[in-house]
Amino acid sequence: MRITGIAYLSWKALRHRPFRSLLLIGTIALTLYFPRALQEFISRSEEVLSARARSTPLLMGPRGSSIDLTLNALYFTPQELPPLDYSSYETLARKDLGNTIPIHSRFRSGNSPIVGTSLEYFKLRALSINAGRLMTRLGDCVIGARLAESKGLKPGDTITSSPENIFDLAGVYPLRMRITGILSPNRTPDDHAIFVDLKTTWIIEGLAHGHQKLSQAEIMGSSRNSAGRILRANASVVEFNEVTEANLGDFHFHGDYGNYPLSSVILDPSDKKHRALALAFYQDPAIPQQIVIPATAVEHLANTLFATQRLALVAFSLLGIAALALALMVFLLSFRLREREMRTYGKIGATRLAILCLQGAEVTIIAVAATIIAQIGVTLTRVAAPDLLTRLIS
């Protein structure tokens, strides 16, 4: 019995019925792929989440779900918790427990989060500029490498924030931002984000704005009272939707800074003692903020994911058994339909073993092809897991 001859005959039989063969390969590959890919994805996600969480020592934010707070600060997911007052940030900064980095990640440009923060954020995450420079004034932004690549953006281009609700006339207006730099890729959510100065997010929020000078005579409809001293702006006053060198001085803030919103504050304590002090301070239930250890929050999230994975694996296993039984039935039916062909092999002089090998080789070729495809899929899933995770949760 020639193994190559047997393998060749099996290959020919499979090639003669390509649809059936591909269907079998696909069914078996998917049966093998899903449970392995789910395990790989969750395991890799846990690694990626933990790595980012470990690089974020402490997180201060409004009371509520620690996971929501952590995911918003680390992955810029939509903000689920109420905003934090800027005064809370100032209070924490004044305690001098370590480096404090504000995060305001409420707004988006398309699917990309706009993250208002300070330059300290770039140091904490070890983000370097690949092209251009960091932002230097209101309305400037630095964007992640993947976002720049996907949209073909470069320094000097502009990107516009998305209005939150186009029917809300008094709501958030789009702000066109100047791109000053592109970050080097680091395969984290930062690759997809738009980083601006905190104050720029307040412009988007409408807490700060810039408009024509009301004293300009050409403003139609501007009025003075009888004394001629009070200016009343009306709808004809042009509001700037972009910060330029020319109108930079016309942007101004209304109200008290302390009431301005933030999403959270990253605290990088100077040492263990300051870390303990920070944790102790926010344990007081009277304080409306909480302090979270992101690694612990992620661990809770991972435990939930692993519990879900176990349930999913049971479901996949049952489906897998059904699919494999179906594939086995297809094989058996196929061999039954080809009984005459097998009889011919026997008459010519093939031994029973050779005929069994021939049938076994067909099953093996299908199984090996399915395993290879499933393995490639699992490897790709593992490689793509960080990006996939970012897309799924942000």
Place this chain on the structure above:
Amino acid sequence: MLIPKFECTEGQTIALVGPSGCGKSTFLNLIAGILNPSAGSIYIDTTEITSLSRAASAAFRLSEIGLIFQEFELVEHLSVGDNVLLPSYLGTRKDQTVIENRARDLARDFGILNYWDALPESLSHGERQRAAICRALSARPRLLLADEPTGNLDPVNKQKTLELMHSSAKEHNQGLLVVTHDLELVHAFDAVIQFEEINQHGQK
């Protein structure tokens, strides 16, 4: 079936005739080692095939006996070339290039080389039977057994098929045993045997 003695010498061509159901095909299957007799022995040259194991008998058949069937029994998903080379794929021979060259020569002689890569379904009945004969001859067997090889062929192809089998048997000194109903074609054989003459079952 009771056959006291039957002999076919090297290069001899024998036509076996008889009514349907008298056991001619069973007799061929016994000689080929596909079936085992309940008693007695069958020798091909010095090999007693009735004493061989099932696997050894199959291996012997693959290398020493060429079988030709009425229904051609070509494998539909294999090309004509692969069908001709089928014994070599199932066997243990390693000189595949030599075998393939010889098979191509055979196919040329039988006028089916142009269909080498075609599937059997694209061939006429006569061409299919020629491909089946090529398959039986490709392993250079010492004995050719043909069960109604012309049963499904038109008169022209019948004649041609028999001529090809005869010429191969003579050229390679192979024994040729053909079961047939077609009495018009049997005159070309060295011997024509009425199956009832050798089968003494019921005569005792």
